[in-house]
Amino acid sequence: MYYNVYNNNRRSYVMLLTTMIIRTLLCKPQEIDAGEFKARDFDKDLIAKHLSEAVQIPTVSMVGEFEGQDKPFHDYHAWLEKTYPLIHKTAEKTVINNYSLVYRFKGKNPTLAPGAFLAHQDVVPAPKEGWDYEPFGGTIDGGFIWGRGTQDMKGTMISILEATEKLLSEGWQPERDVYFCFGHDEEAWTEEGAAHICAWFKQQNIKLEYIIDEGGTIIDGNMIGVDKLFGLIATCEKGNLNMTLTVEKSGGHASNPSKPSAAALLGKALIKLDKHPMPSKWTPATKQTFKLLAPHMKFPIRMVLVNRDILSPLLKFVFKKIPLTNSLISTTFAQTMLHGSDAENVIPPKVTANINTRIITGVSSDEVIAYTQKLLGKDVKVERHGKGTEATAVSPIDVKPWHDLNVAIKQIFPTMVTAPYMFIANSDSRYYGDVCDNIYRFTPFLMTLDDQKRIHAINERVSIDAMEKATQFFAQCLEIMNK
Numbered sequence: 001m002y003y004n005v006y007n008n009n010r011r012s013y014v015m016l017l018t019t020m021i022i023r024t025l026l027c028k029p030q031e032i033d034a035g036e037f038k039a040r041d042f043d044k045d046l047i048a049k050h051l052s053e054a055v056q057i058p059t060v061s062m063v064g065e066f067e068g069q070d071k072p073f074h075d076y077h078a079w080l081e082k083t084y085p086l087i088h089k090t091a092e093k094t095v096i097n098n099y100s101l102v103y104r105f106k107g108k109n110p111t112l113a114p115g116a117f118l119a120h121q122d123v124v125p126a127p128k129e130g131w132d133y134e135p136f137g138g139t140i141d142g143g144f145i146w147g148r149g150t151q152d153m154k155g156t157m158i159s160i161l162e163a164t165e166k167l168l169s170e171g172w173q174p175e176r177d178v179y180f181c182f183g184h185d186e187e188a189w190t191e192e193g194a195a196h197i198c199a200w201f202k203q204q205n206i207k208l209e210y211i212i213d214e215g216g217t218i219i220d221g222n223m224i225g226v227d228k229l230f231g232l233i234a235t236c237e238k239g240n241l242n243m244t245l246t247v248e249k250s251g252g253h254a255s256n257p258s259k260p261s262a263a264a265l266l267g268k269a270l271i272k273l274d275k276h277p278m279p280s281k282w283t284p285a286t287k288q289t290f291k292l293l294a295p296h297m298k299f300p301i302r303m304v305l306v307n308r309d310i311l312s313p314l315l316k317f318v319f320k321k322i323p324l325t326n327s328l329i330s331t332t333f334a335q336t337m338l339h340g341s342d343a344e345n346v347i348p349p350k351v352t353a354n355i356n357t358r359i360i361t362g363v364s365s366d367e368v369i370a371y372t373q374k375l376l377g378k379d380v381k382v383e384r385h386g387k388g389t390e391a392t393a394v395s396p397i398d399v400k401p402w403h404d405l406n407v408a409i410k411q412i413f414p415t416m417v418t419a420p421y422m423f424i425a426n427s428d429s430r431y432y433g434d435v436c437d438n439i440y441r442f443t444p445f446l447m448t449l450d451d452q453k454r455i456h457a458i459n460e461r462v463s464i465d466a467m468e469k470a471t472q473f474f475a476q477c478l479e480i481m482n483k
Ligand SMILES: [Zn+2]
Pocket: 120, 152, 153, 186, 214
C-alpha cells in the first residue's frame, strides 16, 4: 500500500515537472517588426537648453488660494508660446480652468478617433537643502540637466513639444486629431486640472482612441543577467484610499490611567492589520507582465515565470516577502499618521491612525473598508478619509494603439522588451477612464536606478542623451500612432 502511494506520488511529480519543462521550452518571445527606419536627428543641446529654461519657471503645484501664486504658470504659458512657434501657429489651444492647457492638432481624417498625450505642468516643491545645484536653476552640467521637474515631468513635456515642432517643420499633419493635455495639479490632487480637462472632453462627446501618459519604467536587465532593457508600460493603476482608524475611551489625568487605554487598543489594531493583509491576487496585468517577460529570462527564472500558475503558492510566498513585488499582487496598507494626546500628562479620549492603502485592480475601496472594519472589530471605527481614487480598468494589449506604441519603442530602443504592468502610483490619466479605453503610461527615459530615486527628491536630473532619445521616441509615436 505504502509502496503504491509513494509510486503514484512520484509519478505525478515527474509528470508535473515534465509539463513545466515542456512549457518552458515551448515559450517563445513575441517579436515586433520595427520595419525600415531611421531616427530623426535632433539638436540635443537645444533640447537641453529648452528643458533648462522650463525648469527655471517654478510651477510648483498650487494649494489653497491660487491667486497670488499663479505667476509661474502664466510665465510658463508665455514661455511655451515663445519657444514653440509652429505648435502655437498650428494647434488650436484651449485654456481650461485658467491654468490647464489643451492643444488640438487637426487630423486629415475626421472619422478616426483622436489620440492624446498627457503631461503635467506642475512640480512638487524643492527646498534648497541638500541639492548640489539650485533646484530651479536648470543647470546643465556633466551631461545632465539638473532641477525639479526634469524627470517629473517637464522632461517628458519638452520631449513631446520638441518632437512636434520638428515634425511640423517637415509639414506633418496627423491622420487623426491629436490632443496634448497639460494639467496643472497632478501633484496636488486638487481635481482642478486633469479632472476639468476630462470633463471638457465629455461635454463634447469626444472619445479618445488612446492616451499616453507618464508612468511605467525602464529596467536594465543586466541586474538579473539578461542583456536587454525591460520597458514596463502601465495598463492600469492601483487605487489609493486613506482610512482613519479611531479608538475612543474615557481620557483623563495621567496620574490614574485605566486599562486598556485607547492607545493600546489602537496599537493592537495596527499590529493585527499588519499581520493580516487582504488576500494577494495575480491581477490580470501582473499575469500579463510575467507572461510576456518570461521568454526573455534565463533559466531558472524563465521556468518559474512560465509556470507561475503551477507554482503560485510558492511564488506568492516569495513575492510577499519583498515590498516591491508584494505591491504587484497585494493591496498594501501603510500606517502613516498617528495622533493621540497633545499634552504629556493628558490621556487622550480619542486616538487615530491614518492608513494609506494602495488597492489592486478588481478590488473596490468599499471592500477595503469593509475588510478592515470586520478584521478590527467594534472597538475600532474605520472611516474613509478624503476622496481617494479607485483602481482603474485594465487597458487591452490586443489593440492597434498598443501595437503602434510597441513599434515606436522598438524603433528607438531596439533591445527593449516590453510588457504591460500595474502602476503602483497614480497619474492624471486615471481621470480619463470614461473617455478612453486604451490608456498606456510609459516614461521613455533611459536612466539608472540611482537617477530614478531622485524623483520628488533632491538632485533630480535627466541626462541630455535620455532627452534626445525620448524626443526621438515621441516623434515616432506621433507618426505611427496617428495613421
Ligand atoms: Zn508626475
